[in-house]
Amino acid sequence: MLRPRLHAACASILSLALLTPGLMSAQxxxxxxxxxxxxxxxxxxxxxxxxxxxxxxxxxxxxxxxxxxxxxxxxxxxxxxxxxxxxxxxxxxxxxxxxxxxxxxxxxxxxxxxxxxxxxxxxxxxxxxxxxxxxxxxxxxxxxxxxxxxxxxxxxxxxxxxxxxxxxxxxxxxxNGFGGLMATDGDHLLVTAAGAGRGAAAPVYAFRLEGMESLGELQATDLGDRSQYGAAVAVRDGTAYVGAPGVDNRVGSVFSFDLRGDAPEPQGRLGPIYVAVGASFGSSITATDSQLLIGAPGTGGTGALYAIEDDESVRIVTSPTAPRGASFGSSVALAEGLAIVGAVGVDERQGAVVVFDGAWDELGTVVNEARGFASITGDEIHCVEGQAALFECRDVNITAFVPIAEIGGARGTRVNDIWGWTDPETGIEYAIVGRTNGTSFVDISDPYQPVYVGDLPATPGSRIAIWRDMKVYENHVYVVADGAGEHGVQVLDLTRLREFQGQPITFDETFHYDGIHSAHNIVINEETGFAYTVGNSGGGETCGGGLHILNLSTPSRPVFDGCFADPETGRRGTGYSHDAQCVIYEGPDEEHRGKEICLGSNETALSIADVSDKDAPITISSASYPK
CATH class of the missing domain: 2.130.10.130 (Integrin alpha, N-terminal)
Known part of the structure; x- marks a missing residue:
């Protein structure tokens, strides 16, 4: 049975590409x-x-x-x-x-x-x-x-x-966190502090700059959980505006306050004209001399900006060129007869800015050129005093570094996981690298000169996903993605990598399994020839997010063979599993020796199950995690 055995030095370099802090974060x-x-x-x-x-x-x-x-x-x-x-x-x-x-x-x-x-x-x-x-x-x-x-x-x-x-x-x-955001109109100052938890309302304080006089906290009622109150602030002519884009299941609101008295006085609450879950109205607020601009970057899947005039007339600004997921309206600036609106979701959150004239006619979109590190090939870079080239290190040398752009990535593409395969005929060793928009195959037989061989694009119609996982069995790779919509399991016959003649190949799937939509991970027991997708969601037979069992007796055409989930685990009591390992047990417990045992890293506990009988898998035990 062939097992992945990435060359140690090259594996460490690919790990650097994956794990260098911030490369996982969009700019x-x-x-x-x-x-x-x-x-x-x-x-x-x-x-x-x-x-x-x-x-x-x-x-x-x-x-x-x-x-x-x-x-x-x-x-x-x-x-x-x-x-x-x-x-x-x-x-x-x-x-x-x-x-x-x-x-x-x-x-x-x-x-x-x-x-x-x-x-x-x-x-x-x-x-x-x-x-x-x-x-x-x-x-x-x-x-x-x-x-x-x-x-x-x-x-x-x-x-x-x-x-x-x-x-x-x-x-x-x-x-804590006082000074996270600020806004001033020259006379007044708004300052946010940190909330009590993720999405919780943040304290917002008002001050009169003359004499640095504190006016008190701007408090709103009936916010609910995860209101994100304080996510944006603005002030104009003594009127303060505070965004709460998480209110009402992320429909969003903006609360206004009068600062001209001795203490802030609530004035009212603004909401979107088009009420929709996820609109996130109030994610950004900019107050100019004549307009109040409020971003709703979740509106319609692309985003919108509300421009409210002094006479209370409202213009809803959108961009016909913004793609789905653009988050148009996530930021805005207006001056000198120009307006610019941030669309930070463009190109996998690499971001873009849409330019308008003063009448809100679109003039164009600007982007930056994605930056990164240059490739390193040819010579080994030694780790000296904690540094190897531009990378921090400890007891590991660099044999090569390959930027994402050189292994099939586009602007904004990120990588997230890695597996491997050695061709049993040619002996060529390959790295299989998960990207947000597909899977890359890299020949690493010469660890000093990696060669990009080809790309398996993500399933057409699926969403960009930072969680992509791959496993190999009998010269086939099986690819899943989490939160990706109708992605399914992609199957590719890896012997097709032999077709490489110097130019990268765009591969088609050998087979597409659509019994699930999205999955967080896939596990294969090579001894039994069964695969298990876990963290299943979005459609198909999710098995509660537990083990969705696939028979790989015909490696190119996996077949559904059952479910297992321990309902005593998982945040929702469905047995959702983040990861798992399935083995033939050869330990001292005679009752279970020779059986196929799966250990599930579930959300709330470690789940142990006997899955020998795919029609009737049973729970053996579970253990909650230490607190």
Missing amino acids: QFGGPLAISGNQLLIGEGGNQTLSGLVYVFGEVDGTWSEVDQLQVTDELRQPDGFGRALDAEGDQLLVGAPIEGAAYFFRRTSGGDWVQEQALLGTEGGRFGSAVALAGDLALVSAPQEGPGAVHMFQRGADGLWSPAGQIDSPNQAG
Whole structure:
């Protein structure tokens, strides 16, 4: 029986590609937005691995094109968070770099170039620069992990330099995360803190900047669980707006408050015109002199933006070019007769920005070029003092590194899992790499010169999935994906890899099993020739998310052969299993020796079952996890 045995050195390198922090996280180009004159300023809200950039776009020969990049280091592998927060006012730009704990001031010259003028540094570990705001000669920079959190104030002097001008501390010294988001109209300031859990309402505090007077907390009622209250804030002329996109099963709402008195006074509640579960109305809020802009990035599957005029007329802005899952409306900036709307879901959350004129006529869409590390081939890179090339290491050398773009990936594609196969005739060893949009096959016989052989695209009509799992049996690979809709089990005869003649091949499935839709994982007992999909969902015979049993006696055509799920386990009492291992038991317990036993890593307990009789599998035992 052939078992996967990836060359140790090459396996470690492919693991680096999979596990380097942040490569699993989309960069989310188009989260932070600002406009200065005729230039668009765009950051990357999700970049955790590379040094940060702020992309500058301008109109060139009638087309919006990248004209500059702002950065504070030339080192690629230097995550600083630069560009996660930004605000522009006139020719001034303030950029936060919270991983580094800094904020940077830039000035736009008459020629349109940006010049860095000053850097501000916070205390180590305080995440100084997480949120920034400009209001004339006042600059505000938050540090939400500086104790319970703080907002630092800076005043611009006659020499153009910024000096400390005070600090606003969290009203709740027992809380944390004060300064996660900020908004100001020059007279008032809104600051959010951390909620009590995922999706929970976040405290939102209001201040009057003159005298740094605290006005109290902006509190809303009847929010329900996971309201995400405080996910977005804005303030204009003494009226505060707080987004709660999770309210009413993610329909979403925006709550308004009057700040002109001694304490915040609730004014009302805004909701979407098109009420739909998942619309997430209130995910972004921008208040301008004449409009209130509210994002609803889940509307209609692509997203929408509500533009509310002072006369209370409403325009619903959408983009006919935005693809499904674009999250159009996740951010917005409006100035100088231009509007830009973030669509951070485009290209697997790599992100895009849609450009409009002042009348909301679409002018185009801008994207950045996905960044990453250059390939490493030919020579072994030794791990010296914890570093091998750009990668951290310990007791492992690099024989090669292959970027995702060179193994079938497109803009935004990520990788998530790996398996292997050795051809019994040729001896060629292959890595089988799961991508969000398919499966790659790489010849790693020479671990210093990996060769991309081909691609098995994801099942047509299925959704992009970061959870893709593959296993091999009798020269066939079986591929499943989680949360992918009608994906099923893809089967490919691996001997087809022998067809490779130097150009990558796009393979068709040998067989498609549609008895399930999505699955979190697939397990194969090579001794018995049975496969087990687990974490099944979305349609077909899910078996409660437990073991969906497949007979592989004809490897190219798996056949359904039963279910097993332990209803005493799983969060919903269905026996949902995250992973499993099935073996022929050869241990000391004579009662079970020689039987096929499956150990299920279920949500709430370890489940142990005898699946020898596929028509009547039985629970042997279960054990809850330590707390």
